[in-house]
Amino acid sequence: MQTLPSFLSFKPRDFSLPNSSWGSEMMRMYDHYNSQCEVETEGGEKQEGKWRRLPSYNRLLKYATGGLYLSKMIQSNARLFTRHIRDPGAAFEYVLFVNSEEQKCVCIFQAGHLLEGPPGHVHGGAIATMIDTVTGTHATVLSGPVMTANLNINYRSPIPLGSTVLLESSLDKKEGRKTFIRCRVTSTDGSKLHSETSALFLSITVSHLLLGV
Numbered sequence: 001m002q003t004l005p006s007f008l009s010f011k012p013r014d015f016s017l018p019n020s021s022w023g024s025e026m027m028r029m030y031d032h033y034n035s036q037c038e039v040e041t042e043g044g045e046k047q048e049g050k051w052r053r054l055p056s057y058n059r060l061l062k063y064a065t066g067g068l069y070l071s072k073m074i075q076s077n078a079r080l081f082t083r084h085i086r087d088p089g090a091a092f093e094y095v096l097f098v099n100s101e102e103q104k105c106v107c108i109f110q111a112g113h114l115l116e117g118p119p120g121h122v123h124g125g126a127i128a129t130m131i132d133t134v135t136g137t138h139a140t141v142l143s144g145p146v147m148t149a150n151l152n153i154n155y156r157s158p159i160p161l162g163s164t165v166l167l168e169s170s171l172d173k174k175e176g177r178k179t180f181i182r183c184r185v186t187s188t189d190g191s192k193l194h195s196e197t198s199a200l201f202l203s204i205t206v207s208h209l210l211l212g213v
């Protein structure tokens with residue numbers, strides 16, 4: 001089958017699919033969750049599993065209907081902070097899975113060499129960026145459009161540059177416009193705790209983004 005040239009394609013590029021920079025641990029974890037997105041019944045039929053992989057685009061606008069076109073019209077050179085580096089593996093490589101039944105979200109994150117903070121380790125701001133991304137996405141799935149109001153991170157142990165870690169976020173509570181989320185960053189086997197976070201998101205309307213009110 002022939003593929004259309006990218007300028008004629010109507011689907012934005014999904015950055016959360018495996019690429020050649022993904023190491024063996026990143027791939028192993030991806031396969032672990034991806035295999036639970038679709039399960040086979042005893043009768044051999046395919047049905048939805050408990051996890052769902054979320055696509056990842058380089059602008060949040062692209063999630064909206066007609067967003068691909070909007071993204072060409074509105075600040076066309078703007079890019080999502082975590083998805084603007086073209087060199088695969090150089091910075092943020094990650095994929096998110098959502099478990100709606102348990103109101104959980106996991107992210108497998110491989111930290112590239114451009115994210116250095118302390119020598120050989122990941123910058124605290126890059127870690128915060130990933131926590132904001134995961135908890136923000138989770139809050140969006142649970143509550144619709146939100147903005148981060150508060151992110152409270154305790155850094156417990158440094159993350160080696162190049163390593164793959166797991167971010168696990170869970171709903172703490174919802175109160176009116178407020179969604180409270182917790183997030184732990186650990187080694188992929190769960191034995192090492194890297195950070196613990198509590199985050200608050202406030203539901204917003206589109207006019208808040210456009211007009212700041």
Ligand SMILES: CCCCC/C=C\C/C=C\C/C=C\C/C=C\CCCC(=O)SCCNC(=O)CCNC(=O)[C@H](O)C(C)(C)COP(=O)(O)OP(=O)(O)OC[C@H]1O[C@@H](n2cnc3c(N)ncnc32)[C@H](O)[C@@H]1OP(=O)(O)O
Binds near residue numbers: 063
């Ligand atoms: C269903 C399928 C969906 C599929 C989805 C698929 C994929 C996901 C798609 C997209 C993923 C989305 C995101 C992921 C990516 C990145 C995430 C990045 C998110 C960000 O990076 S975003 C930028 C940083 N973020 C800001 O730039 C915010 C600046 N800020 C403001 O824009 C305002 O500040 C705002 C809106 C926060 C609140 O303003 P406001 O006017 O609406 O509300 P107001 O102030 O009246 O407060 C109302 C009540 O919240 C309490 N309250 C307020 N702030 C508080 C605080 N800090 N601590 C404790 N309590 C607080 C008050 O005390 C009051 O409480 P009470 O009602 O009890 O009195």
